[in-house]
Amino acid sequence: MGEFWGVLARNSDLFVTGFGNTIKLFVIAAIGSLALGTVLAMMRVSPVPMLRLAGTAYVTVLRNTPLTLVLFFFAFAYPLLQILRISFFTAAAIGLTVYTAAFVCEVVRSGINTVNVGQAEASRALGMTFAQTLGTVVLPQAIRSVVPPLTSVQIALLKNTTIAAGFSVAEAGAIRDNLSERGEDVLVGLILVAIGFLILVFPLTLLQRSLERRWRVAR
Amino acid sequence: MTAVLFDVPGPRGIARNRLAGVLGAAVVLGALGYVAYRFYDTGQFEGRLWSWLQYEQIQRDLVTALISTLRAFLAGAVLALAFGAVFAAGRLSEHAWLRVPSMVVVEFFRAVPLLILIFLFYYGLPSAGVRMTPFLALVLGLMLYNGSVLAEVFRAGILSLPRGQSEAAYALGMRKTQVMTLVLLPQALRAMLPAIISQLVVLLKDTALGFLITYYELLRYAQNIGGSFQFGRPLIPVFIVVSAIYITLCLLLTWLATYLEARNRRSSKVQGGGGTELAPEQPPLVITPAGGGASTTL
Secondary structure, rough: OOHHHHHHHHHHHHHHHHHHHHHHHHHHHHHHHHHHHHHHHHHHOOOHHHHHHHHHHHHHHHHHOOOHHHHHHEEEEEHHOOOOOHHHHHHHHHHHHHHHHHHHHHHHHHHHHHHOOOOOOOHOOOOOHHHHHHHHHHHHHHHHHHHHHHHHHHHHHHHHHHHHHHHOOOOOOHHHHHHHHOOOOOHHHHHHHHHHHHHHHHHHHHEEEEHHHHOOOOO | OOOOOOOOOOOOOOOOHHHHHHHHHHHHHHHHHHHHHHHHHHOOOOOOHHHHOOHHHHHHHHHHHHHHHHHHHHHHHHHHHHHHHHHEEEEEEEEHHOOOOOHHHHHHHHOOHHHHHHHHHHHHHHHHOOOOOOOHHHHHHHHHHHHHHHHHHHHHHHHHHHHHHHHHHHHHOOHHHHHHHHHHHHHHHHHHHHHEEEEHHHHHHHHHHHHHOOOHHHHHHHHHHOOOOOHHOOOOOHHHHHHEEEHHHHHHHHHHHHHHHHHHHOOOOOOOOOOOOOOOOOOOOOOOOOOOOOOOOO
């Protein structure tokens, strides 16, 4: 057991920077995907057919593409287009944002669907426009049913950040590379990484469950 | 179509929507056009870069890569379904010595990132003296992660049935196994099928993780061919072909799920409701894993 924690003690710098980068990546991608996903959801319920089509196409393509493929594109194929040089970290953040936004969009859209139809009808009867109906009446009520599943999406995002390690981003998934370079026991290192994720994920899971229980929509 | 978020547009509304549509189309097409122009400008559409498609050996390699992706998917799917069934049964058991360990296992494997699991098998176990192939590591990871999510799906499906079903079955003098196999499972399976299939889509997408542990599947093939100087490093053309294959495979599965869901809704009288939806063509979710720490679809 002493050897077990020894790996952690000797390489604490690796674990700190690794998980630090994971959290940084997670926070950036979480905020980005929430914003982009909400916009996409609004596009998908908007009165403009063209925007609905664009939103649907985006979600259909991204939901059916492996995240590894998305990151592969941003890490290897995108630089060939010579548009704007970005670091691997930025590439990973963009890839995770773009991918997760499709799932956020679906959650928000189904949340909009849970709001009673009478609410939207009443606001229309009051002469509100689409933007007013959605922004001041429907979305605020949809939040109740949307937050618990959104938390699930963000938990999945947190776990998905590890895939960025495969594309030269120095985060928790990449701790293994460095450990084997230092000649440490990789098995122990990986178990420690797994434990680290348990510590990060479980509070979020508990939060999600309590939100689900407390905010269970009684309509 | 019953769009209730907005009124049926009048003449001015139609004009405004058209304007917004044109603007939106301009933005989308502009972005796509710019990317296409960059493709063209950096010479990615040159015939030379597509010449690899004409070689028989390379076509055969593509098929091999596709087959190894499908092989990992099938092995992972079968094992994950079995794992899920066993652990769902464990979690539903009346005996605490079965229930608690099953719960710990399921919760653990759902919380650890799949990639870390796969790394654990592929890089970690050999240092403990266990020999591992990339295929085995990938399939084991897929089984444990997706199996745990499926266990939750199965459990939620069984729990979603009205209590009266099992009570009636017990009242008729059935045993526990009989209640489960004759009464609960047949009903629950039908409601669960779409959720199961969308988890299988996730599993199919996750096979791409094999790329990171040098398993020779579609993405690894893309990198190999895409990096070969012989064909002028056609990374982007190969990427386009491979992503088209992935998207097609996943869409086929997704459509199967949507089809089953639609058929379910048509034939079952209980879940008919549906009149209170705001946006059009939104199917009500039938079953999701209870208290999901992990999203089903990501």
